[in-house]
Amino acid sequence: MKVIRTIAELKQALRTKRREAWSLGTEGSVGFVPTMGFLHEGHASLLKRAREENEIAVLSIFVNPTQFGPNEDFERYPRNEEKDLSVAADAGVDFVFMPPVQEMYPGKSSTTVSVAGVTDRLCGASRPGHFDGVATVVSKLFHIVEPDRAYFGMKDAQQVAVIETMVRDLNLNVEIVPCPTVREPDGLALSSRNVYLSEEHRKEALVLSQALALSDRWLAAEGGRVEALTRRITDYIQSSPSADIDYVEVLSYPSLTEPKEGEHNELDKGLLIALAVRFGQTRLIDNRLIPYGEIQ
Amino acid sequence: MKVIRTIAELKQALRTKRREAWSLGTEGSVGFVPTMGFLHEGHASLLKRAREENEIAVLSIFVNPTQFGPNEDFERYPRNEEKDLSVAADAGVDFVFMPPVQEMYPGKSSTTVSVAGVTDRLCGASRPGHFDGVATVVSKLFHIVEPDRAYFGMKDAQQVAVIETMVRDLNLNVEIVPCPTVREPDGLALSSRNVYLSEEHRKEALVLSQALALSDRWLAAEGGRVEALTRRITDYIQSSPSADIDYVEVLSYPSLTEPKEGEHNELDKGLLIALAVRFGQTRLIDNRLIPYGEIQ
Structure with a gap:
């Protein structure tokens, strides 16, 4: 498993790995799990599926500042790099992409991807701008990783609806795979x-x-x-x-x-x-x- | 030269052509010229350059309704398919993508790509929503064609600035090549x-x-x-x-x-x-x- 912190290095690593697969006559399909880290069994179930269904498995860990509101918990959002890397290694991930904020947003960023309609209700109503931040960073990550399949937990059902709508409307070349919520034995959804x-x-x-x-x-x-x-x-x-x-x-x-x-x-x-x-x-x-x- | 009207067929044709190139040990690079048709010498100069610098040359002709305002000239925007195809054939284009509106916007589309800042002035000020329409359709076309290079005329300098900003901010995998405005012998810019x-x-x-x-x-x-x-x-x-x-x-x-x-x-x-x-x-x-x- 390789931990990568720059976009250029990840693209190069994926290119090499894909070409290896092609030279062996296989598709070199890429399964991608974008996360904000602090991984739990819910994430592990996504990684497991990405690993099983693809030749190359990629995890990204990026606490995306643009999807947090001014009074939300960006600074205190929990982080645990060591544990995350051990979960990733256990799942058999090939590449862990952990870019610093400066790598994802160098200088001023002016472009926003917004999905209307599905973002009006539920969390979209109480977190204005949240889903614009999600859609924008996910479209960036899709362009960087170019996955064949991307795995999202149904715990964030509205997020899945937003991403599926964006993929359909912008003709993105990725299959979105929604996965069931993982729960504690007593029923609490993992978060x-x-x-x-x-x-x-x-x-x-x-x-x-x-x-x-x-x-x-x-x-x-x-x-x-x-x-x-x-x-x-x-x-x-x-x-x-x-x-x-x-x-x-x-x-x-x-x-x-x-x-x-x-x-x-x-x-x-x-x-x-x-x-x-x-x-x-x-x-x-x-x-x-x-x-x-x-x-x- | 092949004229293609559906997304699925274009993707299939490009995949076949790229794999042919790879099997011959070349890159299979794709040069793309997105247009609204009614081609003139300005477009021909873009096509010529796309042809020279790439193994596969793709032209799209799509009068995009979402970049016209309610009082603008969408319905009366000039169209001449026959002449366009002859210009494309002369330039040695491989694929002409001419999707009907229904193919690009089936059902309700909810996703918008907006570029702030560079769209506030000039044509952005008098044509509200115009550049959202441009950025959105160009990002769709980039996902469909997956070009290595895309060619735009500097006649629409603000459009070039918008597209370059979008490509940088969203990490799109395409090089934008701005090309000089072509003029009539007396100086009038072609349009x-x-x-x-x-x-x-x-x-x-x-x-x-x-x-x-x-x-x-x-x-x-x-x-x-x-x-x-x-x-x-x-x-x-x-x-x-x-x-x-x-x-x-x-x-x-x-x-x-x-x-x-x-x-x-x-x-x-x-x-x-x-x-x-x-x-x-x-x-x-x-x-x-x-x-x-x-x-x-």
Whole structure:
């Protein structure tokens, strides 16, 4: 495994590796997992899949300043290079790209990639500019790595919708592979931000995964009425004394539009139940996608 | 020469052609000239250069609706497929990509590439959204064609600045090659829109190239004072009775910022004298770049 910190060196390394593959008569396909580091089992599951499905596996670790708002946690976002490299090595990654900020944004950057519509709701509403930062840095990374496939966790379902929309609209040459959320044994969705939770908040935060686990039954009990489901979930979360709800939303996925009773956009796959809730200073997100075919 | 109307077919054709080149031990470099068609000698000069400097030469012809404003000339933008194909064949182009609008924008497109700063002045000021449309469609075409080099005429100097900024900021894998403006023997810059000029306006429009030709001497005579140069150019153009000035601007290029006396941004190459003037219904642009080293 090679750790690389400059764009030029990564491109050169990938070129060499691809040509080696071609000379052996194989495709030299590249699987890519872009992350902000502080890797957990969720990331490890993406790396494992990238490793299995491609000849070359690339991980990037870059805490991207442009996707943090002025009052957000860019400076205190957790970092642990040593642990990250050990997770990457265990997964059999070929190249770890860890550019300094100056390498990704030398001088003034003037270009922004924005995705309208899917960024209006959920985290886009409370984090203005966040998804512009995500779309822009991911398009930069795609141009640098030129992956055949890129792996993203469904924990950030809206991020997946944004990236898939960008790839389709800009004709990017990459297949986006959404992967299931990885959870602790008690149900808490893995997140780099979980380390901030106090012991008490850690326990209370289970209301999120519990409410999601109950939501298909609640939806059936309410005869498919989305407003009633939203109310049940909200009530359940509010039973936890510290929970401060940012949003509880049920939207058609991946368009992230209001679902209409009994019909949906033919490109949409299911109902996304999406939650963002603060416990103390820590904002957690979680979601569940119920395929339209499975709604009773 | 092959005329191709779908993205899938073009990608397939390019893949085959590149692999042929590789199997012969050459790079299979692709030179690309994106246009809106109605080709003239200016475009032919770009195609010639793309042909000379690359193994594979690609021309695209696509009148991009998203770069026209609601009151602009999208519907009446001139088109002549037969003539265009003959110009392309003469230049030795391999592939002409002529997608219908539906192929480039199937369904709703939500993603925009915007370049701030360089788009605020000149044509960006009077054509809001124009350069977003240009940057977005050019990034789409770059992803489809994956060229090694792309050729643009300096007639649209601001467009070149926008594309160069986008390529740098988004780490696109293409070298932008700016090429000199081609002129009629009497000095008029070639433009697809010249066909709209009445005989009288055609004659009057020569004030643009004449003022640009005189501008280095005027600048020297005014001791390098940019405001005085702007005034001289404006007076000269206004001597033509039909000329309706949109702008006369002298900016540092390619940052397109106000030049400061005696100093400039180290990335900037020279002073761009940029004109946009209406003759009747027809808006013409022209410019001249005076390298900083040549200013007396």
